[in-house]
Amino acid sequence: MSDILTHVDDGVMTITFNRLDKKNSITAAMYGVMADAVDQARSDAAVRVVLIQGHETIFSAGNDIGDFLNQPPSTKESNVFRFLRGIAALEKPLVAAVAGPAVGIGTTLLFHCDLVYAGDNAAFSMPFVNLGLCPEAASSLLAPRMFGYHRAAEALLLGEPFYAEAAQEVGLVNRVVPPTEVNAMAQTQARKLAAKPLSSLIATKRLMKGGQTQEVLAQMDLEGASFGRMLSEPAAKEAFGAFMEKRKPDFSKL
Numbered sequence: 612m613s614d615i616l617t618h619v620d621d622g623v624m625t626i627t628f629n630r631l632d633k634k635n636s637i638t639a640a641m642y643g644v645m646a647d648a649v650d651q652a653r654s655d656a657a658v659r660v661v662l663i664q665g666h667e668t669i670f671s672a673g674n675d676i677g678d679f680l681n682q683p684p685s686t687k688e689s690n691v692f693r694f695l696r697g698i699a700a701l702e703k704p705l706v707a708a709v710a711g712p713a714v715g716i717g718t719t720l721l722f723h724c725d726l727v728y729a730g731d732n733a734a735f736s737m738p739f740v741n742l743g744l745c746p747e748a749a750s751s752l753l754a755p756r757m758f759g760y761h762r763a764a765e766a767l768l769l770g771e772p773f774y775a776e777a778a779q780e781v782g783l784v785n786r787v788v789p790p791t792e793v794n795a796m797a798q799t800q801a802r803k804l805a806a807k808p809l810s811s812l813i814a815t816k817r818l819m820k821g822g823q824t825q826e827v828l829a830q831m832d833l834e835g836a837s838f839g840r841m842l843s844e845p846a847a848k849e850a851f852g853a854f855m856e857k858r859k860p861d862f863s864k865l
Contacts, residue, residue, distance in 0.1 A: 615644040622659035622805030623798065624652045634672035635665050637716065639682045642690035649697035659805040659812070661701065662797055663720070664708040667730060667790040673715030676854055683842055684835075691716075692835060695748050698723040699827050702813045704804045708797030709733045710790040712772075719748035721783055722757065723827075725816060726804075728797045729775045730790030735783070738770035742854075743846030743862075745837045749830040757782050 616627040626648050628635035645663075652658040665671055674691075684691045698705060698720060707721055710730030718735040721727050737754075739746050746754075746767055754763035758781045766773060778784040788796050804812060841847055846865045853860035 613644070614638070615641050615648075617644070617648045619655075619658055621802055622657065623662055623801045624648065624655075624658045624660070625662045625664060625798070625801075628663075628665040628671050631666055631669070633675065634712070635669050635717075636672040636675040636678075638675045638678040639684075639690050642694045646690055646693035646697050649694065649701060652703060653697070653701060658703065659809050660704045660706060660801045662706045662708065662801045663724075664794045664797060665710065665713075665717075667710045667793065668732075669711035670709045670713040670733070671717035672712060673717050676851065680851060683839075685839065687832070687835070692831070695720070695723075695831055696828060699749065699831065700824055702816060703809070704801075704812055704816065706797050706801045706804070708794045709735075709784075710793045712736070714738065716748060718783075719746070719750040722748065722750060722753040726797070726800055727784045728793050728800065729778060729784040729787050730793040731775050731787050732790045733775040733778065733784075733787075734772045735766075735774070735778050736770060736772040737767055740768055741770040741850065741860075743844065743848070743850040743860075743865075744841050745834060747831070747834050747838055749827040749834065751834060752827065752830040 614630040616629045618625055626645055630636065649661065652661045705724045706726045707724045708728050709721065711732050712734045714736050715738065718737050737746065737750060751767065754767060758766065762781055775784060775787045779787055846862060849862065849865065850860045
């Protein structure tokens with residue numbers, strides 16, 4: 612069975628992380644499937660809303676580290692960047708249902724969603740600094756705007772988890788429900804959107820975002836350049852080596 616499931620029903624394209632045995636960690640191939648799905652959603656008149664969901668126990672553990680080290684994103688056409696640009700520029704509504712851990716891109720993709728529903732077991736984290744890296748998905752721009760600078764600094768510089776109630780308080784999450792209900796809640800809200808006039812949804816989203824989309828895409832490029840450079844630097848090598856060896860990294864001389 613595919614690690615990413617997609618289907619369209621009643622105007623809603625649902626993209627589901629389906630790799631539970633690996634904590635829904637995302638490979639380059641999975642990013643490719645999601646990027647293609649978002650591209651399809653953009654042009655397919657049968658798709659009015661896109662919904663991204665995981666399982667009631669986990670949304671995503673972020674990048675699959677082994678796959679990531681074997682196939683690091685090296686160009687703007689890498690699947691991960693295709694996916695991120697796709698959701699950043701998507702004119703149609705984008706909804707997410709998050710339960711359990713949402714690590715790295717599992718959190719940063721949410722900044723590009725219009726509605727986010729979370730299980731009360733959701734745990735969000737952006738541990739890029741802890742891996743010797745920098746933020747991605749324009750989170751270095753969007754997190755300070757949404758959270759306020761100091762809360763964003765705590766999330767991005769310390770990289771520690773924050774939970775559903777805090778995510779709702781800072782505006783990342785619309786509503787918190789039991790984990791077993793979160794996917795159904797998101798589906799209900801997505802179908803409400805799909806029943807509305809698409810032209811009005813698109814115009815309203817465009818007006819709310821103003822000129823932000825181009826700024827976001829430019830920030831993604833800046834982050835991507837730094838991210839790519841830092842992947843080959845000593846801090847990232849120590850962090851990933853420690854992860855693979857299941858030990859605590861030592862940054863004392865870096």
